[in-house]
Amino acid sequence: xxxxxxxxxxxxxxxRAELAARVEELEDxxxxxxxETGDDSKKMSIIATKGTLDMAYPPLILASTAAAFGYEVTVxxxxxxxxxxxxxxxxxxxxxxxxxxxxxxxxxVGALPxxxxxxxxxxxxxxxxxxxxxxxxxxxxxxxxxxxxxACQMTIELMGYDEAEFYDGVxxxxxxxTAIQDMAExxxxxxx
Amino acid sequence: MSTQFDVTETLDVxxxxxxxxxxxxxxxxxxxxxxxxxxxxxxxxxxxxxxxGWADSTGGVELLDQVEDGDVFKHYVRKTE
Numbered sequence: 001x002x003x004x005x006x007x008x009x010x011x012x013x014x015x016r017a018e019l020a021a022r023v024e025e026l027e028d029x030x031x032x033x034x035x036e037t038g039d040d041s042k043k044m045s046i047i048a049t050k051g052t053l054d055m056a057y058p059p060l061i062l063a064s065t066a067a068a069f070g071y072e073v074t075v076x077x078x079x080x081x082x083x084x085x086x087x088x089x090x091x092x093x094x095x096x097x098x099x100x101x102x103x104x105x106x107x108x109v110g111a112l113p114x115x116x117x118x119x120x121x122x123x124x125x126x127x128x129x130x131x132x133x134x135x136x137x138x139x140x141x142x143x144x145x146x147x148x149x150x151a152c153q154m155t156i157e158l159m160g161y162d163e164a165e166f167y168d169g170v171x172x173x174x175x176x177x178t179a180i181q182d183m184a185e186x187x188x189x190x191x192x
Numbered sequence: 193m194s195t196q197f198d199v200t201e202t203l204d205v206x207x208x209x210x211x212x213x214x215x216x217x218x219x220x221x222x223x224x225x226x227x228x229x230x231x232x233x234x235x236x237x238x239x240x241x242x243x244x245g246w247a248d249s250t251g252g253v254e255l256l257d258q259v260e261d262g263d264v265f266k267h268y269v270r271k272t273e
Contacts, residue, residue: 061210061211064211064215065211065214065215067215067218068211068214068215068217068218068219068246068250069218069246069249069250070250070251130209131207131208131209132209132210133208133209133211133212138211141212141215144219145215145218145219
């Protein structure tokens with residue numbers, strides 16, 4: 001009994017040259033797939049919808065930090081989130097104690113005239129004492145790091161803002177479709 | 193115990209809090225050349241974990257050491273590419 005490979009299968013086996021050609025073909029295909037799917041840059045997409053002093057921080061902190069991690073970041077600002085990008089309004093964002101049971105003021109007291117101003121002052125002092133970056137500083141830093149801030153065109157018109165009132169470098173003339181496209185391509189998507 | 197590296201630049205972010213230590217570290221590293229070492233001085237205790245995490249998931253940087261010196265947290269980051 002022979003242990004030699006039977007002649008029949010030797011004939012069927014592809015030649016070395018054929019194998020080499022096949023490997024090359026597969027390598028090309030792999031390179032194409034890699035080129036399509038993995039532009040290796042990581043992306044993050046944030047939708048910022050809130051404009052209170054406390055809610056303005058998370059999108060900006062996450063955006064600038066993600067940029068430091070090498071992410072390509074877009075933040076789409078809509079409704080009250082637009083105020084974060086509004087140069088004047090961003091400097092006077094307010095905080096309310098009403099509806100926030102963690103605040104040291106009962107809702108009935110928080111609803112009194114002047115209370116929002118007081119809680120805002122209190123928060124501003126905490127921010128200053130802790131040397132937490134201001135909203136303006138976070139926006140400027142994020143822009144420097146390449147974060148793209150988008151101002152929803154529909155809400156700009158709804159709120160009656162002028163495009164010139166936003167920080168330099170803010171993208172206007174964009175809508176939900178742009179946000180969806182960014183989210184579809186992103187590795188991280190957040191709604192704040 | 194003092195750690196000595198051939199420090200090229202020192203970034204002083206004492207007083208600054210999250211996210212500034214990491215964000216400014218990244219900007220400072222971008223200004224350096226391959227092989228150079230950045231020293232970061234921070235008082236934010238979160239910077240120990242934050243800069244460690246940042247260096248771990250960021251290509252082209254290597255965290256050489258982190259030292260607590262009194263109130264100051266010192267970080268040494270080498271640019272590797």
